[in-house]
Amino acid sequence: MPFWAYLLIGIGVLILFGAIVDFFSKKKRTRLDPIEKAVNADESEKIYEEQKIKSSMDTFHN
Numbered sequence: 001m002p003f004w005a006y007l008l009i010g011i012g013v014l015i016l017f018g019a020i021v022d023f024f025s026k027k028k029r030t031r032l033d034p035i036e037k038a039v040n041a042d043e044s045e046k047i048y049e050e051q052k053i054k055s056s057m058d059t060f061h062n
Contacts, residue, residue: 041049
């Protein structure tokens with residue numbers, strides 16, 4: 001086999017490995033609603049989360 005075929009197979013294996021790792025990490029990750037997270041937090045965390053939500057909303061609308 002020529003060298004370019006080995007190189008192509010190696011790159012394909014790396015891309016496939018990355019896709020599999022990405023799939024399982026996305027499947028495992030739990031997503032929390034930021035507003036729900038702010039409701040179930042203590043006072044200082046609520047203030048921080050509300051400021052972060054407001055900042056992201058301001059950034060989105062500008």
